[in-house]
Amino acid sequence: MELRHLRYFVGVAEDLHFGRAAARLGISQPPLSQQIIALEGELGVQLFDRTSRSVVLTDAGTLFLHEARATLAQAERAILVARRAARGELGELTIGFNASAPFVPPVARAIHDFRNAYPEVHMTLSELSESGLRDALAARTIEIGFLRSLREPELPAGVTARLLMREGLVVVMRPDHPLAARDTIVATDLAAQAMVVYQRGLIGGFTEELLRLLRAEDVEPIIAQEVREVSTLFGLVAAGIGLTIVAQSLRALQSAGLVYRDFDAPEANSAMWVVHQEGRLSEPARHFLDTIVPGKGEG
Numbered sequence: 119m120e121l122r123h124l125r126y127f128v129g130v131a132e133d134l135h136f137g138r139a140a141a142r143l144g145i146s147q148p149p150l151s152q153q154i155i156a157l158e159g160e161l162g163v164q165l166f167d168r169t170s171r172s173v174v175l176t177d178a179g180t181l182f183l184h185e186a187r188a189t190l191a192q193a194e195r196a197i198l199v200a201r202r203a204a205r206g207e208l209g210e211l212t213i214g215f216n217a218s219a220p221f222v223p224p225v226a227r228a229i230h231d232f233r234n235a236y237p238e239v240h241m242t243l244s245e246l247s248e249s250g251l252r253d254a255l256a257a258r259t260i261e262i263g264f265l266r267s268l269r270e271p272e273l274p275a276g277v278t279a280r281l282l283m284r285e286g287l288v289v290v291m292r293p294d295h296p297l298a299a300r301d302t303i304v305a306t307d308l309a310a311q312a313m314v315v316y317q318r319g320l321i322g323g324f325t326e327e328l329l330r331l332l333r334a335e336d337v338e339p340i341i342a343q344e345v346r347e348v349s350t351l352f353g354l355v356a357a358g359i360g361l362t363i364v365a366q367s368l369r370a371l372q373s374a375g376l377v378y379r380d381f382d383a384p385e386a387n388s389a390m391w392v393v394h395q396e397g398r399l400s401e402p403a404r405h406f407l408d409t410i411v412p413g414k415g416e417g
Contacts, residue, residue, distance in 0.1 A: 121193055123157045126150055127165065131183045134173045165324045191284045207403025211409050212242040213406070214263035221370045222390050224282055225264055228410035235409070238404045247346075249316030255393065261403040262394045267363070268327045271391055279391045280411055287328075287381040287388060288369060290352070291361035305335035305383040313350055318349040324388065328363055331385055341378045352376065365390075 133139040140147040183245035190227050219225045254260040256274035265271050289303040315325045340363040342360040345351050356375040369378050
């Protein structure tokens with residue numbers, strides 16, 4: 119049984135006239151009659167009572183009409199789903215990101231715009247460590263990720279990185295900290311100051327780069343605490359454990375208990391990268407890349 123047989127049957131059942139049904143279906147009447155007879159033969163059921171004056175559905179035909187319409191509707195829905203999936207309007211998209219990525223305006227804007235443009239794509243956002251993000255990309259459990267690194271990150275084979283933005287750094291401290299009265303902090307101001315930093319090996323080597331930058335200015339910081347989470351970082355600073363240095367975008371985490379001062383030093387900046395599989399991207403992934411880096415999802 120083919121879908122066209124069901125369409126022919128439904129056409130005759132709705133018109134209850136072979137001639138009118140044939141005209142509407144775009145075929146001649148004899149082939150239509152033959153197709154209905156063949157369908158009845160395949161089913162082993164008479165679907166119509168035919169006389170020279172009328173065509174009437176049998177009880178079996180009436181019930182079969184309901185099922186035939188449902189089958190055709192489901193087939194149309196399947197075709198629509200396939201076409202929409204091919205256009206990237208349906209499907210799954212998994213994105214990995216580091217803790218600070220949601221505070222970077224282009225990242226937050228891209229996620230918002232993509233969700234509005236493709237509401238039926240199921241987007242999974244996974245917070246991952248740098249190593250976890252690299253592993254997920256290598257295993258293809260995510261297609262796209264956001265990674266903070268001063269320099270272009272080293273990535274698994276088949277994964278590429280594109281610079282999304284660079285931004286300056288700020289020093290974060292309590293309002294009663296001795297340096298809070300200054301508008302700008304330079305590297306030498308941090309000599310003998312206790313600091314709370316990200317655990318080394320995290321955030322694209324952010325802490326390692328920061329320490330290198332300070333030591334280039336002959337400043338050896340006092341590391342009071344290393345942490346893994348942004349919330350812990352700010353919490354310990356608010357508790358007076360020490361000051362910290364973060365990317366400018368994290369000023370979005372305004373707190374009544376903290377102040378932010380620009381950090382003025384050579385190479386005092388951070389970079390956010392969008393990383394993704396080079397080939398075999400899903401259509402939703404292509405659309406997302408076009409949202410955040412126009413033209414990147416093409417090809």
